[in-house]
Amino acid sequence: MSEQRSSEEKNADNKASDQSIRYVNLYETPDKIYTRRITGFFQNIRRYTGLPLIAAYLLLPWLVIDGRPAVLFDLPARKFHVLWMTFWPQDFMLLAWLLIISAFSLFTVTVLLGRVWCGFTCPQTVWTMMFMSVEHIVEGDRNKRIKLDRQGWTFEKISKKTVKHSLWILIGFITGATFIGYFVPIRELLAGLIPFRNDLGMLQIGVSPVAAFWTLFFTTMTYLNAGWMREQVCKYMCPYARFQSVMYDSDTLAVHYDPKRGERRGTRKPTDDYKAKGLGDCIDCSWCVQVCPVDIDIRDGLQYDCINCGLCVDACNAVMDKMKYPRGLIRFTSEDELKTGKTRFIRPRLFGYSFAVLAMISAFSYVLLSRTALSVDVIRDRGARLYRIAGDQVQNVYTIKINNMDDEPHEYSIELDGKYPFELRNYRPMRIEAGEVFTLPLRISIPRSELNTEKAKLKFIVTAQDDPELQAVETTNFIGPAVKKRR
Ligand code: SF4
Numbered sequence: 359m360s361e362q363r364s365s366e367e368k369n370a371d372n373k374a375s376d377q378s379i380r381y382v383n384l385y386e387t388p389d390k391i392y393t394r395r396i397t398g399f400f401q402n403i404r405r406y407t408g409l410p411l412i413a414a415y416l417l418l419p420w421l422v423i424d425g426r427p428a429v430l431f432d433l434p435a436r437k438f439h440v441l442w443m444t445f446w447p448q449d450f451m452l453l454a455w456l457l458i459i460s461a462f463s464l465f466t467v468t469v470l471l472g473r474v475w476c477g478f479t480c481p482q483t484v485w486t487m488m489f490m491s492v493e494h495i496v497e498g499d500r501n502k503r504i505k506l507d508r509q510g511w512t513f514e515k516i517s518k519k520t521v522k523h524s525l526w527i528l529i530g531f532i533t534g535a536t537f538i539g540y541f542v543p544i545r546e547l548l549a550g551l552i553p554f555r556n557d558l559g560m561l562q563i564g565v566s567p568v569a570a571f572w573t574l575f576f577t578t579m580t581y582l583n584a585g586w587m588r589e590q591v592c593k594y595m596c597p598y599a600r601f602q603s604v605m606y607d608s609d610t611l612a613v614h615y616d617p618k619r620g621e622r623r624g625t626r627k628p629t630d631d632y633k634a635k636g637l638g639d640c641i642d643c644s645w646c647v648q649v650c651p652v653d654i655d656i657r658d659g660l661q662y663d664c665i666n667c668g669l670c671v672d673a674c675n676a677v678m679d680k681m682k683y684p685r686g687l688i689r690f691t692s693e694d695e696l697k698t699g700k701t702r703f704i705r706p707r708l709f710g711y712s713f714a715v716l717a718m719i720s721a722f723s724y725v726l727l728s729r730t731a732l733s734v735d736v737i738r739d740r741g742a743r744l745y746r747i748a749g750d751q752v753q754n755v756y757t758i759k760i761n762n763m764d765d766e767p768h769e770y771s772i773e774l775d776g777k778y779p780f781e782l783r784n785y786r787p788m789r790i791e792a793g794e795v796f797t798l799p800l801r802i803s804i805p806r807s808e809l810n811t812e813k814a815k816l817k818f819i820v821t822a823q824d825d826p827e828l829q830a831v832e833t834t835n836f837i838g839p840a841v842k843k844r845r
Pocket residue numbers: 613646649650651652653654655656663664665666667668669670671
């Protein structure tokens with residue numbers, strides 16, 4: 359009997375704990391979010407950061423420098439043109455460094471200002487903002503959109519939805535075509551996408567099927583991402599969202615609700631003496647939730663879904679203004695500031711990240727600015743013999759790789775420089791095509807009597823004959839026989 363009772367008690371306990379746990383079905387359809395439109399300081403910042411980014415993205419493929427697009431990743435020719443510079447596959451390291459610098463810059467900003475990248479400049483956010491603006495213009499504000507979705511398929515609903523989706527697809531197409539315009543000259547791409555009838559009377563396009571496929575792909579992805587998936591991408595698909603929290607510390611500035619000031623929440627009239635009723639400044643209007651693009655309640659505390667966009671700050675400030683309360687019940691602040699009233703801006707982690715970013719940017723800028731359109735690699739023959747003796751000559755064999763990264767072909771000459779009178783055998787200047795890597799075996803010799811060391815420094819100087827500025831120098835060693843010591 360006692361055993362029976364204890365199992366019943368256990369069942370009751372389990373039931374109670376089940377009720378306290380909120381189970382989430384990962385396959386359930388998320389509720390549609392109807393955000394309220396808000397204006398304010400942070401919304402303006404988002405607009406002023408988003409618009410230049412969109413403008414730069416759209417205009418860059420149309421700019422022409424030296425007769426070609428200002429930015430063109432010409433994959434078939436394996437050339438990447440960025441403004442006045444041309445990069446080759448051999449410059450891949452520069453791209454890798456650029457990505458590393460970007461990642462570290464992102465970490466630094468996150469330590470200082472939380473996920474501001476997500477809220478203000480991430481393309482997913484910027485495009486979502488654009489799609490939401492279209493939705494707002496065509497279907498109206500939050501309440502009108504909720505009403506429209508609940509009503510049956512009237513003429514008004516069909517026409518509004520048709521206009522909205524057509525505009526979304528148009529923006530998707532402009533985005534997709536612009537993106538492919540970074541790989542195929544945009545004028546050719548757009549002209550080639552217009553179908554025409556060929557000699558057999560069949561419809562045809564004048565651009566490669568691969569370019570047409572990727573344009574369609576990115577059009578569809580933009581439409582789906584910014585039109586339908588929106589915050590789902592930030593919450594479940596973005597890898598940065600998953601690990602950014604490890605960069606937060608208690609001094610990181612993020613959007614917080616100030617519970618000390620806001621609690622107890624409750625409705626009231628602006629004229630009420632709410633403090634006498636034991637109420638805080640939060641009037642529980644839920645505007646902060648209604649404007650949130652990821653549909654969270656920031657009053658529940660800092661959550662990983664929050665993209666730090668500041669819309670709830672603008673919404674709550676608008677409410678505070680109406681109530682004639684001080685602004686900042688929801689604000690960009692730190693956990694420490696909420697607890698102790700102070701935020702430490704200078705801290706070791708931030709210093710470390712900033713120093714690493716500055717050092718990397720300096721090194722990267724130096725490499726980029728001192729880069730010439732010529733690179734040379736010299737490899738000493740690592741065969742069984744370190745050197746050869748031919749008559750009275752000591753010889754070393756090298757393989758030299760000359761990479762002409764210029765847009766023009768050049769004839770290159772090789773000179774030697776060193777403490778000893780080294781001589782280049784069987785060599786004449788060579789013509790190397792644009793982008794070509796030329797590999798050449800070279801034999802260097804010196805009279806044995808002239809060499810009084812076992813290892814001597816030797817410089818290869820490669821120069822374009824028509825352009826002495828186009829020069830690269832590579833230093834290597836010359837190995838000779840052991841030198842007999844004088845008595
Ligand atoms: S909680 Fe506020 S800052 Fe965070 S995502 Fe929502 S609206 Fe933006």
